[in-house]
Amino acid sequence: MASRHLLNPLAPLDQPTPSSLDGIPEELERDLRAYGGILIQQVGVMLKAPQVVMATAQVLFQRFWFVTSLKHFGIRDVAMGALFLSSKLEESPLRIRDIINCFSYLESLVAYCSTPPYPPPPSFDAYAPMDYFATEFYDMKDALVIAEMQILKRLGFQTQCGLPYGHLVNYLQVLELTGEKELVRRCWGYCNDMLQTPAPALYPQGTLALASIYLSARLSSPPIALPLEPVPWWTHFDTTEDELVHVSTMLLRLYKDWGNDPLGGGKVDGERNGHGGFGVVGRENVWRRAKRIPVTKSGVREVLAHLGAGNGVESSPR
Incomplete structure (x- = not known):
């Protein structure tokens, strides 16, 4: 990424994104970026984090996809990693367990709200928190830690926002x-x-x-x-x-x-x-649209295969 300002490294406007080079349609990339930012904002609100934490996390999230393809990392994992990293950068640390529970809750909420009414009733009780020793919890924890490491690595530890x-x-x-x-x-x-x-x-x-x-x-x-x-x-x-x-x-x-x-x-x-x-x-449209957004890299690849864009030799992670 080029830089026009030390505190805000910028990507060139005329440079194709790694995702577009991997055959990801522009609309899908736009949706994935937007939904990742929405998840970060929602989880930050749930955890009562300062707005600066959520804003910094969203900036890191958006930067990441100018150096990495959406085909190689899921937006949920990178969103979790960006929020965790941002909370430390802004000296308002969030617990990993809290972040994971909130992301898991939102996934369940989106699935629950796949049919009207919108928004979901305040008494939403279909969600059962994961057991601390559940395999799913440890998988998400590993994914969060790996995503945080990849953000730092691929952005060259340039985390000033x-x-x-x-x-x-x-x-x-x-x-x-x-x-x-x-x-x-x-x-x-x-x-x-x-x-x-x-x-x-x-x-x-x-x-x-x-x-x-x-x-x-x-x-x-x-x-x-x-x-x-x-x-x-x-x-x-x-x-x-x-x-x-x-x-x-x-x-x-x-x-x-x-x-x-x-x-x-x-x-x-x-x-x-x-x-x-x-x-x-x-808004009502958020619940409808979120239902069809793949939050994992395997989900993105399935969508590409369905669209006919996943055929051929896959590029290796950059």
Whole structure:
């Protein structure tokens, strides 16, 4: 991965991902990345981890797939490893057992919610925690430890993660938008949800913050006009409109696929739903879509075989 900023190593925009070179369709890769980020966010909320832990874990998760193919590691294992590593990096350590139990619970919940009603009833009781000495528990524990090691190895121990929140606060102050409470809330939620896309591994954290302002201003009712004269406002922050449009497009596609499309007759909620974002977690479409997302590498390979993309000689792990 190239680097435009020491604290935020970035992947080249024009470089194909290892997954695409392995024949994984773009839509499947997008879904796998998004679902891994959603799992990290959900487990972090369940364990009452600070948002910085979940955000850092999602950045590491997204970076990992620019150096490794989704054909060689399952998103569940890498998500667990990223969250465990992030909790240590941010000095808010989480217990391995708690992480495993939460991921296992969410898997059971998705299976349970494969049919309506949505969301699941609060009295969901189909889940039985694994016994501490169960083979499944030790398999998941080994997978978590291996995933953490692979993240460190394949990222060259570059675990510094610049997050967009500080930039967002500064930019809102410069643009005199801090009084627009609804816009500020939307921006914060957009920054959180962008971490479920490849954007944090492709663009500097400042660009993510600017894209959240750009999108929020346009989707506000009525739209909020930001200065375009003598030069467009984003040029003062060392970015281009093309970059803002690209990041915004990735986020809108996430909402369209997983949540509620604000451009397709719906709107992005003004409530955080307790999950730090807008329009993704907690929606009916999440349960439907999650049901068909393979969380293991064997599941991904089965999907590829079904699509006819798994034929031929498999590449070896990089």
